[in-house]
Amino acid sequence: MTIDKAGMYKKLGISKEVLGFGTEIEQALKERFAKIDEIAEYNQLKVIHAMHEHKVSEACLYASSGYGYNDLGRDTLEEVYATAFKAESALVRPQIACGTHALSVALSGNLRPGDELLSPVGKPYDTLEEVIGIRPSKGSLAEYGVTYRQVDLLPNGTFDYANIKKAINEKTKLVTIQRSKGYQTRPTFSVTQIGELIHFVKGVKPDVICMVDNCYGEFVEIIEPSEVGADLIVGSLIKNPGGGLAPIGGYIAGKEEYVENAAYRLTSPGLGKEVGATLGVNQSFYQGFFMAPTVTAGALKGAIFAANIYEKLGYSVIPDGREERHDIIQAVTLGSPEAVIAFCQGIQAAAPVDSYVSPEPWAMPGYDSDVIMAAGAFVQGSSIELSADAPIKPPYAVYFQGGLTWQHAKLGILMSLQKLVEAGIVNL
Ligand SMILES: *Cc1c(COP(=O)(O)O)cnc(C)c1O
DSSP: OOOOHHHHHHHHTOOHHHHHHHHHHHHHTHHHHHHHHHHHHHHHHHHHHHHHHTTOOGGGGSOOOTTOTTOHHHHHHHHHHHHHTTOSEEEEETTSOSHHHHHHHHHHHHOOTTOEEEETTSSOOHHHHHHHTSSOOTTOTGGGTOEEEEOOOOTTSSOOHHHHHHHOOTTEEEEEEEOSOTTSSSOOOOHHHHHHHHHHHHHHOTTOEEEEEOTTTTTTSSSOGGGTTOSEEEEETTSGGGTTTOOSOEEEEEOHHHHHHHHHHHSOTTTGGGOOOOTTOHHHHHHHHHHHHHHHHHHHHHHHHHHHHHHHTTOEEESOSSSOOSSSOEEEEOOSHHHHHHHHHHHHHTOSSSTTOOOOOBOOTTOSSOEEEEEOOSSTTOSSSSEEEEESSTTOEEEEEOOSSHHHHHHHHHHHHHHHHHTTSOOO
16 A cells, blocks of 8 residues: 555645655654654653552542542652652642743742852743842742852853852852753753763752753653752643643652752642642643653654754754754744744644644733744643744744654644745745
């Protein structure tokens, strides 16, 4: 039987030329993709092993309501996360609204007035600026008397050890390390690099708490920062570890004492992890965590495919087509507003939901330029699902991530190219 893939792509609006260009790139990535599959296989086994160890049962999938006392599913899931991430304890909750909230809970649960927070990797993710109070904000750590210090990376993207050592003082209580570059152009750190930084920090001050913002990094490698000395790792369930199925949530995993401190902040002093009904999300949390290694692999393949497509067309891409990956974000500098808009319209046109709408740039609150966003997701704002966004300002770079399956990521990238060809911006 022959499979008429070209015919199906044509039905979806992908021309023979675009498909041919993509197929050639894909052929050359076979070995690379095989390595990603091996990592996914290892991580899949790791998750299943953790589920076996904690005897996940049908009863774990049931809902609790009210206070949520003795929610077997919730408590067992937290043990599964802790085991899979080789941490002592974990807090995995639908009451954590998003990644920023998880990070905010971990920070404010572990910092007290007079303490100092240090970021040795430069400016943290945008939303953290308000959590910390770098940009004045109601309820920030700064308002509670927590000071902040930052050491920028060296021009070549490595750690400035000399100045990190100088910045650590008697007040330094917690060091926050962001694994992913997020929407900056610095490199994303490997887990090994993060381990080296933690080792250095602990050498200067052994009792400092080292927290890693693990957003977008989970399951990209076979180890997590909690295995190289991080006291806390924090992330969002509508990114990698939710596997596209978790409809909400975040996690905080690490040393028992620090996770407890976060739990007392999330719920209330005296209550901690004991309350918090799960209302029926347990099943999607378990199933999402089970799917997460392969979903992350699909997203990674998509990012690498996009890097190689656009690199071949002469655009600047970060990371480049050959670099090792430590997160799932791909930046492509397209150089003009028209190109950025066409790219995002392509991603949208390939979406399973809202494929027929056409995204346009708009003045989003908190940004200093118009922003265009493409997302046709099952879960609102989910960035483990295929999505792209770009500020409409030089150098006109688009940030692209996700894809619940490699096949969908591939379609989205081909569609972005199709729109660039149709707009006369790219000639194949
Ligand atoms: C997404 C992200 C966050 C914030 O998560 P939200 O769910 O958007 O609040 C924080 N840090 C990094 C590195 C991220 O990628």
